[in-house]
Amino acid sequence: MRKLLAASVVLLPFFASGSLRISSAQQPATPPPPLNASVSDFGTTYVFSPPPICAKCIETELGFLDQHGQYLPAVVSFAPLPTQTDFNVLFNALDSESPGNHRVTHFGNRFDFVVRQQAFAKGGFVLTLAPRGAVFIRGVDGGRAGATAAPQYTWGKNLAILNVTLTAGVGVSAANPRTDYQTSFDYYHSLGTLGFAIFAGFNQELAAGQESANTEQGVVIPFRNGQVELATQQLDLNTSPAWQVQARVIVNWGKVFASK
Secondary structure (H helix, E strand, C coil): CHHHHHHCCCCCCCCCCCCCCCCCCCCCCCCCCCCCCCCCCCCCCCCCCCCCCCCCCEEEEEEEEECCCEEEEEEEEECCCCCCEEEEEEEEEEEEECHHHCCEEECCCEEEEEEEEEEEEECCEEEEEEEEEEEECCCCCCEEEEEEEEEEEEECCEEEEEEEEEEEEECCECCECCEEEEEEEEEEEECCCCCCEEEEEEEEEEECCEEEEEEEEEEEEEECCEEEEEEEEEECCCCCCEEEEEEEEEEEHHHHHHCC
């Protein structure tokens, strides 16, 4: 499940002003701040961003993960409704591992689906509820179903996000535990008005009676329609510590379409 946490990934909110929408009929005189100025929707960090992406927008994430293998985690997010709701598909575009010095490279073995619905927002506080599910396509029978409660609070140049996730196995096996409970927290600090930020976080997971504790640190580098994220993560600190590194590019294509 930890690989899912690192590779499925979503975390993206807009650090100070929420979703940014730009009409093709009325363009601002100066370039707007980046659409995504704080945290990945689902991938690079332990948390996913509570706010859905802007209505009528499409957003993609593509990353690189190195941890006892190489992986290309990907996310496609789309918000076809004029409401604070989006639909997300998470998958591993490439899974390359070498157990026993024999490298095996193939497509990932699962698809994850998450629907984010903003339930409450006031001031700097946002609460999002997100039912989610997973389907295994190779090597493991069944799937998973559950939900995430995701509060977020912004004050000044600071952002705190909490994800509480509970999922249950459909077709329980050694590789698909009956329950998986995760609590993830990240703190972000903006380094200016353009969206540059640093972050640090903590994750705790309890699955199949085994508990793991993990930490992370990273940086966000924005560009006009998205951002690049770089992160290091320390896994299984309470049992057998290990490191992994991630890089990810997030692009909101809806803004490009609207600006034509």
